[in-house]
Amino acid sequence: MGLDTRNSTDVMDQLINGFDRALKTLTGGRQANRENPAQHEVEADLSSSEKAHVGGLMRVNHTGEICAQALYEGQALAAKDSRAKQSLLEAAAEEQDHLSWCAQRLEELDERPSVFDPLFYGASLVLGVGAGLLGDRVSLGFVEATESQVVKHLDEHLQSIPETDAKTRAILHAMRKDEARHGAHAIEMGGEAFAPSVKRAMSVLAKVMTRTSYRL
Numbered sequence: 001m002g003l004d005t006r007n008s009t010d011v012m013d014q015l016i017n018g019f020d021r022a023l024k025t026l027t028g029g030r031q032a033n034r035e036n037p038a039q040h041e042v043e044a045d046l047s048s049s050e051k052a053h054v055g056g057l058m059r060v061n062h063t064g065e066i067c068a069q070a071l072y073e074g075q076a077l078a079a080k081d082s083r084a085k086q087s088l089l090e091a092a093a094e095e096q097d098h099l100s101w102c103a104q105r106l107e108e109l110d111e112r113p114s115v116f117d118p119l120f121y122g123a124s125l126v127l128g129v130g131a132g133l134l135g136d137r138v139s140l141g142f143v144e145a146t147e148s149q150v151v152k153h154l155d156e157h158l159q160s161i162p163e164t165d166a167k168t169r170a171i172l173h174a175m176r177k178d179e180a181r182h183g184a185h186a187i188e189m190g191g192e193a194f195a196p197s198v199k200r201a202m203s204v205l206a207k208v209m210t211r212t213s214y215r216l
Contacts, residue, residue: 032100033093037174038167043108050162055111056214057157058102058168061175063114063213064150065099067124068092071146074128075139084136087189091143091182098178101171108167114213140191145199147183149206151176 046054072092079085106113114120131142154176161168187193194202 032097034097036101036104037170038101038105041166041170043167044162044164046162046165050165051109054161054165054168055106055109057161058105058109059111059114060153060210060213061157061172062099062102062106063117063120063209064153065095065102066113066117067120067209068095068146068150069099070121070124071128071131074125074130075132075142078129078132079136079139081136084140084189087140087185088143091185094178094182098175101175105168105171115216116212120209120213137190137192140186140189141194142191143186144183144191145194145202147179147186148199149203150179151183152203153206153210154179 069092072088072095076085076088076092079088103113131139154172158169158172158176161172163169
């Protein structure tokens with residue numbers, strides 16, 4: 001009877017903590033642990049159209065980081081191996097930095113986060129739990145497949161953003177470095193590499209998010 005009580009308490013604690021993290025993620029209450037890479041860069045003199053474009057791209061990246069928090073939260077919740085769970089939580093902590101940096105940049109550009117962030121968070125959480133329930137090898141493979149898509153999007157954004165916008169470029173370069181490392185580490189931890197056809201399908205789904213959050 002005592003064991004059941006402890007298990008029930010653990011589940012309730014996880015639910016409470018998870019709700020608290022979700023609330024902080026969606027309301028900007030999660031702070032970065034590392035210095036913003038754009039902190040010492042000078043603000044560029046962007047035209048109104050350039051500023052709106054960069055703002056749209058950073059809104060996409062901010063939403064992507066909202067999704068990343070939910071994905072890692074769900075995957076860690078369902079992880080069976082303690083090492084896999086720790087790896088997911090460590091990656092989530094760095095993604096938290098990205099979220100904070102993107103939010104700061106949006107504010108500097110006089111832009112707001114996507115109105116669809118709560119919807120994307122919920123969908124990503126369910127997806128993360130689902131990936132975790134398929135086993136740690138599949139879950140870690142999902143991390144690599146997701147991060148490869150993120151790196152691709154960041155490369156596209158870096159090509160699209162004005163060369164003079166050193167602040168945004170500094171953030172995206174730092175994010176790209178972390179994302180590539182997360183993907184490689186997931187494979188090193190025993191993740192199962194996804195087939196190219198699966199990655200293409202994931203790319204189609206990612207475009208739905210990017211096109212939606214660019215303007216809204």
